[in-house]
Amino acid sequence: MTTDRTPPAANAATASPMAALDRNRSAYAGLADVLETAGLAEHALYLNWGYRPVDGRQDWATRELPAGELGQMQARLVLEVLGDTPLDGRRVLDVGCGRGGALALMGRLSAPAALAGADLSAANIAYCRKRHVHLRLRFQIADACRLPYPDGSMDVVFNLESSGAYPHVGAFFHHVHRILRVDGRFCFADVFDADSVALVCTALEQTGFALERERSVNAQVRAARELASPGIWRRLDTALATLGKPGLRQELERYLAAPSSGLFQALEDGRVDYRLFHWRKTRPGAGRIDADVIARLATRSARLDAALQGRVSSAPAPGRANAAASAWFPLNAPDAQAGFNVFALPYAGGGASVYRAWTLPRRPGVAPWQLCPVQLPGRESRFGEPLVDDMATLVDCIAEAIGPHTHRPWALLGCSLGSKIAFEVARRFERQGRPPALLFLMACPAPSLPLGRRISTRAEADFAGEVRHLGGTPPEVLADAEMMRTLMPILRNDSALAEHYVAAADAAVNVPVVMVAASDDHLVTVEEARRWQRHAGAGFDWRLVDGGHFFLRQRRRELTDWLLDALRRSERTTRLASTSPA
Template sequence: MLDANHRRNRLAYQGLATLLEHAGLADHAHYLNWGYHSDCPDRDQACHRIADHEPNHSQARLVLEIIGKTPLDGKRIMDIGCGRGGALALLQRFYAPTQLIGIDISPSNIAYCRQQHQGRRLRFQLGDACRLPHPDNSVDVVLNMESSGAYSDLPAFFEQMQRILAPRGYFCFSDVIDQNSLPLLQEALSLCGLELQQHRSVRQEVLASRRRASPHLWRRLQQVLAELDNPSLHAELQQYLAHPDSPLFAALEEGRADYIIQHWRKSTRRAQPIGPALQEALRQRGQRLEQVQQPRQTRPPTPRPAPPAERGGSWLPLSHPATQARPGHCNLFALPYAGGGASVYRDWTSASAHWSLHPLQLPGHENRLAEAAHVDMDKLVQQLAAVLQPYVQQPWALLGCSLGGKIAFELARHFSAQGTPPQHLIVLACPAPSVPVRQALSHLPPAQFAHAVAQLGGTPADILQHADMMQTVMPALRSDSQLAEHYCCASDCSIDAPITLFYAEDDHLVTPEQALQWRNHTRGRFSAHAVAGGHFFLRQQRPQLLACIDQLLSSPWKEEITHA
């Protein structure tokens, strides 16, 4: 029996062809994917570029991002769930494969593909992904994009895919998925004898593409849906196309679902059967995705400045900044590294009358463990901005360590746009905000994630060795990892405030080259100071750092105020 998610996709497949035909778009809609848009070239992995003026360019970009650096020349390629054939036509344009085969369960899709896409090496077949008619070891590269959610028997698809793949063949996979289903998929593919080569989240890039979709296109589709007078089709297609008003779009935007790209490769290991329990869990994937699309019972309200009696509160647990300006005095707001809380700065005290330190406590950390940690930078910055709003009419500055440095930078950008920028941005052990995270951890199963956290350092040994304590802090660590992995700004993003960087040449996580790129993100002064002590040098070098900060925030204030 098909679950609700499978029925939704089948209905969408049947209705989409009708919709496109009535809208006069049938001859132009070569792709059914959600597209990819990025303002951070460092995050892109496609080997070929698509000009922005080309039709369907964001959808074509997503195809090339999913392929990445997978070698296709001289290969036999199969697109399972080929839709309207645009992906294979695009690969034929940029590569020289020996064979391109498109498989789809929709007769209307296959009829369209055969009419629109011609090529000696290109052919399209009606077929079921869970019962492929092709011989063993007959395909070098399998592409499966935004299609697996419609399969009634996902374990059977994985086994079929493994069967037809040639030795050392490639499986390029992308889809929307909830976090609980991700380790199940990975376990099943590993049992099938595949090795994970790469995992990427492109949730933000896909959301950006959906937001940029032409409003004229949405209006035309809405008009045709109204003419067809089919309310259920209207709801299903809104969901299938990830319209910004759909529950699925909201789940992606809030981090309850993710859009992933994975590259697998068939190994020499002998495949093992997928056990009954795992098979049943995989078959419930659609139900889990349905659940994360349900609106939360108590969704957080839109952030707004708190009334005076509540100002600060849990966000500023260790101090109470003055709201009235004092001559020559600066409030320095500090953000911790990933997994850390306000207590990181508990012992950071200054005898100077020129500045005072105010550590910020993020949801999901320390005394706020009961709250959900943020995985979306924009939403976190909105809430932090509401907290800081009462204090930005007087001299203020930001300090951030590692991930905290990137959050601080986005806060500086927010207030710069409002005309109340910080007087200074101080970053510690942090790569420039345009440097993407290369090693994704947030998707790992619990045991592998805990091992990776131990390798990174920074988590006390007594916590790492205590299972209950690790279970307590794990959600915050995983959420912070996801927040970092999904964030990357453009290389030309900059602020007017001066930036001072502290970095360690022996940092095993951030190279000096990555750190020194901060100079590209300020239109003001930039200074950099090398210290010893590895990535977490803020612990050993506290006296030296406090002395430097005191110098930065004492004498410069008078000069900057004088020139204002």
């Protein structure tokens, strides 16, 4: 029969769960209002953070996404959580179903006997009933901690990114166990602080589940969030202003794991982890979770908050320049005490996040090397600012940003178009008597070689075809119309920037240059890359790899090792020059 029993231990853990329930209802209602006002209802069917495959990491998905599926990366996360779970002829419940996208996807890819969705938000359920009526899905308002379904009525329970909001997660596990048939599967995914993973596993085992498999998808989820369309945030900001709720932006950034959020940084540095689990119900009756486990689970949300508050970059370190808050350096600010500040410039269409995973090791007792990815106007965290398609103007802007930090040893790193920008920035500071100590460049023809292929003024369809030919844009981005509408103006701008720039044949910098090229780069030949030697007035070093034009994504470890070697040589040269007699 249908029941809403809640285990006594769960009741004992928190005197009044209603306050937490009310907060959750309010949050969901607020999110629904913002999405509707922003016109993003159809682009937010999944309400999850997404999944983008990462080379060398395991994938679980066994089903293919339909062509043209909205929210490719979000749909892919649903398939990863499902893994090899059989759905044909099964009864499936999605707890915390949100806008119903996951259930609708299951219905299109399989033939379940029944699909049901439960959600705390009346706005979400109303939307689901209107949007998915043709798929014969059943949706109802329900509290995850008091699920109103009969014992043994489900074969699969699916729960994605919502358990952290439950006031009695132990009660939730109890109800999942109750409504599943014996040997039924619980597909469970969420973000956890380090302590909570073991607690959750203990609670599920004590309830009567056996772990079938688990894995971390931290890297894949972060990769998806890094590709989140800035256009979405522009529309959300407009909606927040329209609703008179601009203060909700920080909460939205956390809820959606925006790359600028503390949650994203906590994922990145390992303070929290994103886990997928498959659990199997092993016995008819639910076991009792130990009271101390219940009590510690009740503070899971507080521990997660504490982990987020522990972000390293929340306050500038002593001696660090005020540029920590600058739009130019969103990831690492230049360090006034650094042995080297290395300013990294991205390839065409890219932003500072291209170098997010790059780190330079700390050296005990020695001035550190600081890698400072540069955020150019009009992209990622600076979306909405005017793009710059003139090299001299862009160099002026960059020089103003990094100029205060050139009194210490510094270097420039660039990839593709970023290499040409770095070259012109170096020339600018050499004329001022403050040249960099090193230019470390990748995947770029010599600056005196004009581009043979000009695409910036082509019609939309032709330009999109050229973008596909150039490569580097992930398939899930190419398949997402909203993201492409955001990315295309940036790519067109950067194409114009590259097309209109050619250095003189005798232009040079009296700076050591390291050039790394790929033998299989379809955009830059080895000979074109080697011609950088003509522009290097203080030594030229050469490295050849494979991996295509965007080899920096697969070769990060080798590239950082070579960068470190070059910095050490430059450091020794600088030290010798400073100690030589006048």
